[in-house]
Every structure is written in structure tokens, then in C-alpha cells.
Amino acid sequence: MRIKVHPVLGPLKGKATIEIEVDGRRISAIPGEMISSALIAAGIKVFRTTHKKGEPRGYFCGIGQCTDCMMTVDNIPSVRTCITPVSKGMKIKTQYGHGKWEV
Amino acid sequence: MGSMSMLTTDVAVVGAGPAGLYAAIEAAKAGAKTTIINEYVEPGGQLTKQIHKFFGSKEHAAGVRGIDISAKLLGSIDELKVEKRMGTLVWSIFHSNILAIAHNGKSEMLRANKIILATGASENAFAFPGWTLPGVMGAGAAQTLINLQRILPGNRVLMVGAGNVGLIVAFQLLQAGSEVVAVVDALPYISGYCVHSAKIARAGIPILTSHTVKKAYGEISVEGVMVVKVDNQCKPIPKSEQDMKVDTICIAVGLTPLVELAWLANCRFTWVASLGGYVPLYDDKMETTVKGIYVAGDAAGIEEASTAMEEGSIAAISAVESLGLMTQQRAYALRAEAYERLRSFRIGPFGKLRDQGKQFIWRERQKYAERI
Amino acid sequence: MQRGFKLTGVLTDAELHRLPGAPSVERAAKGPVAVIECAEEFPCDPCEYSCAYGAIIVGQPIINLPCLDEDSCTGCGKCIAQCPGFAIFVMNLNYSKKEATVSFPYEFLPTYKAGEVVNAVNRSGKVITKGKVVDVKNLTNQDRTVVITIAVPKEFGWDVRGIERKEVKAYDR
Numbered sequence: 001m002r003i004k005v006h007p008v009l010g011p012l013k014g015k016a017t018i019e020i021e022v023d024g025r026r027i028s029a030i031p032g033e034m035i036s037s038a039l040i041a042a043g044i045k046v047f048r049t050t051h052k053k054g055e056p057r058g059y060f061c062g063i064g065q066c067t068d069c070m071m072t073v074d075n076i077p078s079v080r081t082c083i084t085p086v087s088k089g090m091k092i093k094t095q096y097g098h099g100k101w102e103v
Numbered sequence: 104m105g106s107m108s109m110l111t112t113d114v115a116v117v118g119a120g121p122a123g124l125y126a127a128i129e130a131a132k133a134g135a136k137t138t139i140i141n142e143y144v145e146p147g148g149q150l151t152k153q154i155h156k157f158f159g160s161k162e163h164a165a166g167v168r169g170i171d172i173s174a175k176l177l178g179s180i181d182e183l184k185v186e187k188r189m190g191t192l193v194w195s196i197f198h199s200n201i202l203a204i205a206h207n208g209k210s211e212m213l214r215a216n217k218i219i220l221a222t223g224a225s226e227n228a229f230a231f232p233g234w235t236l237p238g239v240m241g242a243g244a245a246q247t248l249i250n251l252q253r254i255l256p257g258n259r260v261l262m263v264g265a266g267n268v269g270l271i272v273a274f275q276l277l278q279a280g281s282e283v284v285a286v287v288d289a290l291p292y293i294s295g296y297c298v299h300s301a302k303i304a305r306a307g308i309p310i311l312t313s314h315t316v317k318k319a320y321g322e323i324s325v326e327g328v329m330v331v332k333v334d335n336q337c338k339p340i341p342k343s344e345q346d347m348k349v350d351t352i353c354i355a356v357g358l359t360p361l362v363e364l365a366w367l368a369n370c371r372f373t374w375v376a377s378l379g380g381y382v383p384l385y386d387d388k389m390e391t392t393v394k395g396i397y398v399a400g401d402a403a404g405i406e407e408a409s410t411a412m413e414e415g416s417i418a419a420i421s422a423v424e425s426l427g428l429m430t431q432q433r434a435y436a437l438r439a440e441a442y443e444r445l446r447s448f449r450i451g452p453f454g455k456l457r458d459q460g461k462q463f464i465w466r467e468r469q470k471y472a473e474r475i
Numbered sequence: 476m477q478r479g480f481k482l483t484g485v486l487t488d489a490e491l492h493r494l495p496g497a498p499s500v501e502r503a504a505k506g507p508v509a510v511i512e513c514a515e516e517f518p519c520d521p522c523e524y525s526c527a528y529g530a531i532i533v534g535q536p537i538i539n540l541p542c543l544d545e546d547s548c549t550g551c552g553k554c555i556a557q558c559p560g561f562a563i564f565v566m567n568l569n570y571s572k573k574e575a576t577v578s579f580p581y582e583f584l585p586t587y588k589a590g591e592v593v594n595a596v597n598r599s600g601k602v603i604t605k606g607k608v609v610d611v612k613n614l615t616n617q618d619r620t621v622v623i624t625i626a627v628p629k630e631f632g633w634d635v636r637g638i639e640r641k642e643v644k645a646y647d648r
């Protein structure tokens with residue numbers, strides 16, 4: 001959910017003018033925001049599952065340190081979505097295990 | 104490294120939080136060619152997400168919101184023509200004077216006569232059954248979401264940790280529009296400042312001391328949490344469980360100085376619990392055991408923005424002194440003034456422990472010098 | 476039941492009246508006065524600089540608890556929005572025959588308008604009485620910290636310290 005109004009930060013300035021694709025589903029995003037933000041705004045919480053046990057993982061540290069938020073972005077696996085900005089038409093996939101390069 | 108281009112500077116400052124920004128300002132004022140490097144695209148460090156008015160002294164912009172302090176410091180950086188390299192990671196230090204930096208996947212080498220490490224801190228993790236479920240996150244991570252990205256992490260939040268970070272972020276979650284069901288802490292008392300806990304209490308949010316998380320549960324993300332009362336030995340008290348329906352659990356159980364670069368540069372370390380863990384040894388000039396490498400701010404022990412700024416200045420003054428850009432007398436006088444102000448911050452129930460920590464580091468540094 | 480601000484975040488009456496920032500009961504009975512509920516020694520002093528009448532003294536060292544000079548304090552309320560800890564309130568136990576007013580900082584949305592009837596809360600966030608908003612200030616120098624003044628029955632003057640936040644649902648998103 002986006003925070004449209006805020007007592008200190010004022011009204012939300014950015015507009016969700018672009019679309020990205022997540023596992024085939026189209027969601028809107030604000031240019032410049034991180035991929036993880038667009039996903040959480042759309043209610044998506046599970047970003048990947050672990051290699052051994054298949055456990056779900058999602059946004060955790062927000063600064064590129066924990067690797068919990070890695071997804072496959074435009075066919076490149078293990079992209080840290082919390083420090084990677086969105087771009088128009090980006091194709092994002094939930095990553096299972098280590099993911100794989102898809103060329 | 105041979106074929107890579109070699110950049111050069113007099114003073115390289117790693118980290119653009121309050122410590123790094125003050126260091127860069129002081130170094131540039133003395134006429135040193137100064138370069139400031141920051142991993143995050145936005146400079147400002149912790150300040151960029153602190154939307155609250157800072158406590159502290161008038162001289163250190165107390166009463167001003169963190170986000171606005173940062174804007175002011177950045178103005179000075181630009182005026183003094185400090186070279187800025189934002190969105191740039193320093194990934195190693197070679198031969199104690201060459202920084203390996205990476206920007207957009209491209210690596211470069213930067214030779215610096217003096218290096219000031221002001222890399223801040225990282226959040227501690229806290230493991231309990233279910234802690235890896237999506238919906239469990241660091242309090243700082245939640246703060247980045249609400250205040251920088253303007254996204255609500257969830258509707259109902261449990262905050263774990265009643266230190267200043269936990270209390271401040273809990274309040275900011277309320278401001279953003281989340282519901283905070285409780286703040287829990289295993290300690291038998293509230294470790295954060297009373298002004299922050301009072302704000303939380305007035306908002307009707309219970310602060311449960313001597314309580315911790317037993318487990319988080321949920322199918323694919325957090326749906327609830329079991330909170331349990333603990334005794335003085337931190338052992339769970341049977342049948343004291345409370346089930347809370349939440350979709351988000353924020354962890355605020357402390358910060359650890361971010362000092363990888365000092366390890367890589369072969370600096371000596373010591374353990375100081377009151378300052379957050381392992382910190383490099385340094386002297387009253389903030390110089391580590393490796394000549395020419397200084398540290399300041401949270402990287403030199405977790406404290407506050409005001410102390411970080413003073414330490415940044417001290418490090419930079421010492422660096423430019425040793426470069427011959429400032430007389431010894433002047434450097435000595437400026438350091439003495441800075442320590443006078445620091446002394447007034449490092450007393451009282453909260454400051455005393457940190458002061459003892461700093462004294463310990465200086466003694467250990469002294470012992471190390473004598474051994475050599 | 477645990478008591479005391481170090482355990483609950485809530486000052487007990489005894490803790491409150493011991494503070495150098497709290498006015499005496501006699502002074503408070505006379506009219507508008509600041510109540511500085513800042514109870515721990517940590518480095519902070521913007522309150523001292525916010526008062527044009529010199530009624531708040533922190534001095535040196537900076538960790539001193541703020542001390543209220545109750546005779547110099549006019550109850551003007553300037554200090555409320557300048558305290559980063561939201562720890563300063565202004566109380567007027569002489570507002571009218573039956574009512575007292577309490578002014579406090581507020582940084583939530585939606586805000587309130589003068590005339591609205593509200594649920595007034597105490598230091599634990601518990602609703603203890605109805606109140607009426609008599610003033611809402613949001614001046615530039617307050618830097619987005621709104622100061623709300625509400626009138627409540629006189630006997631609640633020392634206890635009311637805020638209002639219930641409006642439903643989160645009321646946020647426009």
C-alpha cells in the first residue's frame with residue numbers, strides 16, 4: 001500500500017506511470033522506486049524460495065545486505081530487488097532456489 | 104590492478120552520514136582535495152530516513168528534522184567543491200592507502216593520502232522460530248520503506264525492541280498509517296529515552312518489558328506472533344503466551360558498527376559491548392592502528408548524530424594536520440574544543456557507558472603502541 | 476501492575492511532580508504554564524532556546540534536566556513544537572469556571588479543527604474524558620508539528636495529554 005498523505009512528508013509526489021510484469025501479472029510502479037517497493041505496494045510479499053527447503057523469503061534488510069529479496073529480473077537471477085530501481089516493461093519472476101539464467 | 108586507472112585525492116571519506124559529511128567539510132575547509140564516497144545513491148546516511156526532529160545540542164541542529172539536517176550539510180559539501188561519488192561502494196582497501204571502489208558494476212582504484220572511515224552501522228538480527236517468514240524485517244528496513252519509498256510494510260505491526268530505534272520507528276509507523284499492536288523488549292525496563300516511550304504510551308500502544316517473541320507463524324508470510332513473558336534470566340514463563348494477529352514484525356535489537364573495511368585494512372580491534380561490538384582501536388585523533396586511516400561516527404562505536412559529527416571533525420582535523428595543511432597548535436586547539444563538547448554529551452546515565460567505552464579503546468590503543 | 480516511566484513509558488504523579496520542569500501545584504492553579512515532562516539526563520537543549528522569556532534552563536552540562544522558572548513562564552506555548560521529544564505541554568487550569576485547557580504537539584493525519592468534540596487521553600493513551608478543540612496552530616516555525624489545544628473538565632487538567640487518533644482508515648489512500 002502506498003502512503004499517499006503523510007503528516008511530515010506531505011502528499012506523495014511520484015506517480016505510478018509505468019508498468020512492470022511480475023510472474024506474468026502486470027503491476028504499476030513509480031519511476032525510480034525500488035523493485036521491492038512496487039511489489040510490496042501491490043501486496044506481493046514472497047520474493048523467492050530457498051534452494052534446500054523451499055521456504056519463502058521476502059524484503060528483510062532493505063539495504064542490499066541479506067539477499068532475502070533476490071528475484072530473477074529480465075532473465076538475470078539473484079538480483080537484489082531492494083536496491084534495484086524499476087524500469088518500464090521490466091519482467092520479474094519469483095526465484096526458486098538459485099534460479100537460472102534464461103537466455 | 105595494473106591496467107586500471109588510478110584516481111587520486113588527499114582525503115577520502117567513506118560514508119556520507121553525519122560523521123562523513125562533517126569530516127569532508129572540515130577537510131575541504133583546510134584546503135585538502137577531498138572525495139566523499141557513499142554506497143547508497145542518496146547521501147545523508149541515517150539522516151535520510153529520520154523524519155523526526157533530532158534531540159541534541161543547538162550547535163548540532165537539534166530540533167531540526169534529520170532529513171533537513173542532511174540537506175543543509177550537503178549544501179556545504181557542494182559549496183566547498185568536495186568531489187562526490189554516490190551510489191559507489193568501497194569494497195576493499197589495499198596497501199593502506201588505495202580504495203577499491205565500484206559504481207554501476209565498474210571498478211576503479213582511488214589512491215588517498217588519508218582515509219576516513221565513516222561507514223555507520225548495520226542492524227542486528229534476532230532469530231526465533233519463523234523469523235525468516237516474509238513480513239519479518241529490520242526496523243531500519245521498515246523505516247526505509249515508509250519514509251523513503253512511501254510504502255506501508257503492513258497494517259498491523261509488532262515492534263521488537265524498546266530502545267530508541269524501536270520506539271522511534273514504531274511512532275513513525277503510526278504516522279505512516281500502520282497500526283502498532285505492541286512494543287516488546289526482553290529487558291525488564293525500557294532502554295530508550297523516556298520522551299520516546301512516552302509518545303508511544305500516549306498513542307495507546309502497550310510497551311511490554313520482560314517480553315519476547317516465542318515464534319512467528321503463517322503459511323507463506325506472517326499471520327501472527329506468539330509473545331511470551333520472560334523472567335530475569337530471560338527464560339520464558341510457562342503459560343504466559345499471548346497470541347497477536349499481525350502481518351509485520353519489526354526487529355530493533357541494536358546496531359553493530361560496520362567495520363569490514365577496517366578489518367580488510369588490518370586495523371587492530373577490540374570488543375566494547377556498550378559501543379555495539381567490535382570496534383577498531385583508535386587514539387584521540389581518531390586514527391586507527393594503521394597510519395593514515397581514521398574512523399568516526401557509528402563505525403567507531405554506536406552513538407548519536409551529534410557525537411558522529413564531532414568525531415568526523417576530529418578525524419579530518421587530524422588528517423589535514425598530518426598532511427601539513429593545518430598547524431599543530433591550531434589542530435590541537437580545535438580538537439580540544441571538540442572534546443570539550445563531546446564531554447558534555449558523554450555523561451549521565453546514557454552517556455557514561457559510552458564514555459567508559461571510549462576510554463577503554465584509548466587505553467587499549469596505548470597498550471598496543473607500547474607493545475610495538 | 477508495573478509502574479514508573481522506565482517500565483511503562485508513563486510518568487507516575489510522584490515522578491511528574493518531582494521534575495524540575497513541572498510547575499508547582501500553586502503556580503499551575505493560577506493560569507497558563509508549561510509542564511516539561513522530560514525526565515532523563517540525555518544531551519538535548521532546544522527547549523532552552525525556544526523560550527523568549529528565558530523560562531526554560533538547561534545550562535551546562537547539556538544533559539541537565541530542563542528546569543522551568545515558573546514565575547517567568549507566561550504559558551505562551553512557543554516551546555511545545557520546538558521540543559523534539561514532544562515532552563512539553565501547556566496547561567491552563569483557569570480557562571473557565573469549569574474547564575481547563577491542555578495544549579500538546581500532534582503529528583498525525585488527519586488533524587483536528589477548532590470546535591470538534593474529541594476523546595481526550597491521558598499519558599497511557601486511555602480515553603478519560605470528552606474534550607473540545609479550541610485551537611489548532613500550524614505556523615511555519617513549528618515545522619509541521621501541529622499544536623492542538625483542547626478544553627476539558629477542570630479536574631482532568633493534570634492528566635489529559637493528548638487526543639485519540641482518528642481511525643487509521645480515515646487516511647486517504
Ligand SMILES: Cc1cc2nc3c(=O)[nH]c(=O)nc-3n(C[C@H](O)[C@H](O)[C@H](O)COP(=O)(O)OP(=O)(O)OC[C@H]3O[C@@H](n4cnc5c(N)ncnc54)[C@H](O)[C@@H]3O)c2cc1C
Pocket residue numbers: 117118119120121122123124140141142143146147148149150153156157158159191192193194221222223224243267268271272361364399400401402405406407408409411
Ligand atoms: C531510528 C533512528 C533514530 C535516530 N535518531 C537520532 C536522533 O534523534 N538524534 C541523534 O543524535 N541521533 C539519532 N540517531 C543516530 C544517528 O542517526 C547515528 O548515530 C548517525 O547517523 C551516525 O552517523 P554516521 O555518519 O556514523 O553513519 P550513517 O549515518 O549510518 O552513515 C553511513 C554511510 O556510509 C555508507 N557506507 C557504508 N559502508 C560503505 C562502503 N563500504 N562504501 C561506501 N559507503 C558506505 C552508507 O551508505 C551510509 O550512507 C538515530 C538512529 C536511528 C537508526
Ligand code: SF4
Pocket residue numbers: 508509525526527528529530531547548549550551552553554555565
Ligand atoms: S510556555 Fe512560553 S513562556 Fe512558558 S516556557 Fe514555553 S515558551 Fe517559555
Ligand code: SF4
Pocket residue numbers: 158298511512513519520521522523541557558559560561562563
Ligand atoms: S527539548 Fe524537549 S526533549 Fe530536549 S531537553 Fe528540552 S524538554 Fe527534553
Ligand code: FES
Pocket residue numbers: 058059060061062063064065066067068069070080081082083
Ligand atoms: S532485503 Fe536484504 S538484500 Fe534486499
